[in-house]
Amino acid sequence: MSLAYTLRESVSGFTRTKLSSTISIITICISLLLLGVFAVITIHASRFIDMIRDKVEIEAFLREPSTGAGISDLARSIVEVEGVEKAVFVSKEEAAEIFRREFGEDINAVLDFNPLPPSFRITLLPDYRTAERARSLRDTLLTFPGVESVVYRKALLELIDRRTALVNQVTLGLGILIMLSAVLLVSNTIRLAIYAKRKLIRTMELVGATRMFIRLPFLVEGMLQGLVGGIVAAGLLYLVIEHGLVLLATEVREYIWMDPAFYLLVASAGVVLGLLGSAISVARFIRPANGL
DSSP states (O other), X not given: OOHHHHHHHHHHHXXXXXXXXXXXXHHHHHHHHHHHHXXXXXXXXXXXXXXXXXXXXXXXXXXXXXXXXXXXXXXXXXXXXXXXXXXXXXXXXXXXXXXXXXXXXXXXHHHSSOXXXXXXXXXXXXXXXXXXXXXXXXXXXXXXXXXXXXXXXXXXXXXXXXXXXXXXXXXXXXXXXXXXXXXXXXXXXXXXXXXXXXXXXXXXHHTTOOHHHHHHHHHHHHHHHHHHHHHHHHHHHHIIIIIGGGGSOHHHHHHOOOOHHHHHHHHHHHHHHHHHHHHHHHHHHOOTTXXX
């Protein structure tokens, strides 16, 4: 099969169905813009959530009195627990100093003694910073000798988990809806191109042209429509994210950024949408011995 013939026939589809091809390209572009915006929002929401999770710690308060040897043994046991990244011991004196920094009062002067118990501040590995896994770790820590109580931001983690699940479900649903709309419109455009060439297709079938020889130009046409739409969408997203954000505060500009591979992915997604749409029409309307 001649590559030049395939490309020529594919490009000719744009001239025969200018309006529908333009509408398909615009639809793919808008669809990818919406998907890109959703992706940017989702990615940065995930980054923000991860920042909050990074600040969530588990604090294990110890019974008193606690000996140095007992504290060392307990520290080793805590670090060996699955999901624990590190454990930092906080003595009674250090706890009093933290209280003074946070509340501006010397607890020893207020109460004439230090009621704050020694503790371990435990940092979790990233995959374990969820409400369910934090609860499981708390239950494990409570079984250790010398641990009196374990506290963590349970309500905050549960709220984050619920909101994360909701955002993922909404984004997935809207993304699927938008992609289906783009695929169906490209499919309709290729169907019109097939109808315009129905007599030529019938003639090629009669002279023995293979199914791939007949179908490939329409598939390439759909991919070209998707490529154009994808490039335009990627370019617009790049301008907005990389240059439009100069109008925002410096702190926001430093936080909102996208990897260059993201824009390549947007353009590639346009090709995939175009190919899917054209493949649907080709499979439905070009069959062996089809009179069209």
